[in-house]
Amino acid sequence: MNIGKASKNCGLPSKTIRYYEEIGLVQPLRGANGYRDYSETDVHQLKFLQRARRLGFSIEECRDLLSLYQDTGRASADVKALTEAKLSEVDKKIAELQALKTTLSRLAEACQGNERPDCPIIDDLAGGPR
C-alpha cells in the first residue's frame, strides 16, 4: 500500500514514516513508479513504533524494542529491563516537576496580582530575599 494509506493505518504522519525509513527503522519495498509500498508487516511495525513513542521511549530505545520484537527468541527480561529503566526516568521527571510546581505555587500565592508594581515573583528572580 502507498504511504498515505499506511499513514492512516498506523496513525503516524507520512513525514514521520519517511523519517523512520531514513533512519533505518522500517524500510518498505518500492513500486515501479518509485512509490513506497508498505506490507502488512511494515504497518504492524509502524504501529508498534507509534505506541512505543507515545509511551515515551526514545527512537534509539524503539530501535532496541523493535529488534526484540522481531527476535522471537528474546528473553522477556531484556524488555522488562528497558521498561523499568524508562519507569525510573519518568519517576525522576515527575519529582522534578513537583518541585518546580511547589516553587511556582509559592511565588504565585505571594503575589498580589494587582496594578501595583510590587511583585515577589520578580523579586525572587532578581535574587531578592528568599
Added chain:
Amino acid sequence: MNIGKASKNCGLPSKTIRYYEEIGLVQPLRGANGYRDYSETDVHQLKFLQRARRLGFSIEECRDLLSLYQDTGRASADVKALTEAKLSEVDKKIAELQALKTTLSRLAEACQGNERPDCPIIDDLAGGPR
C-alpha cells in the same frame, strides 16, 4: 568585565551568554579589542535569566519576564498571570507523566522477566489484547 568572569558570576556557560546576546536578550558593550564588556546590570539580568530558565520558563517567556523586570511600573498581575500559566502547564505535564507511569508499571508487573520469550510488554506494543 569579560565574558569569563560574567559567566562565573551568573552561573551560565559562556556559550549560553553569547547565545543570549545573539537573540537580543542581554547585549553588552564592547571594548577596543572587541571583547564583550559586561556591566553589573548585565550580570544581574543574566542571573535573572538563569533563575527563570531553571524554573522552566521558555526563552520567549524569559524575554517577557525580563521586560517586566526592567519596567519598574509594571503591574504585578502581569507577572502573576505568566507564572500561573506556567503552573498549569506543569500540572498538565505531571498528569501526563502519571498516566504514562501507570501504563508502564502495569506492563512491567505483568512481565515475568525471565528467559522465556513470552512478554506482555511486547504484546501490548504489538497491539495485542488489552
Added chain:
DNA sequence: GCTTGACCTTCCCGTGACTGGAAGCTTTAC
C-alpha cells in the same frame, strides 16, 4: 623580546525527532 598558555573572537556543524514547504513527478476522478 619571546614564548607559553589562558582567554577571547567568529563561524559552522550537530543535537532529537520531526515539520513545513518548494519543485516536479504519477495517478485518479470527473
Added chain:
DNA sequence: GTAAAGCTTCCAGTCACGGGAAGGTCAAGC
C-alpha cells in the same frame, strides 16, 4: 482533457544551546 490529489526528493527550520576549528589578544615568566 484537465484538475486535484498524492507521491517523490531535497532544503530549511525548530529549541536552546554545545563542540570544535581557526585565529586574535593578553598577562606572566624567562
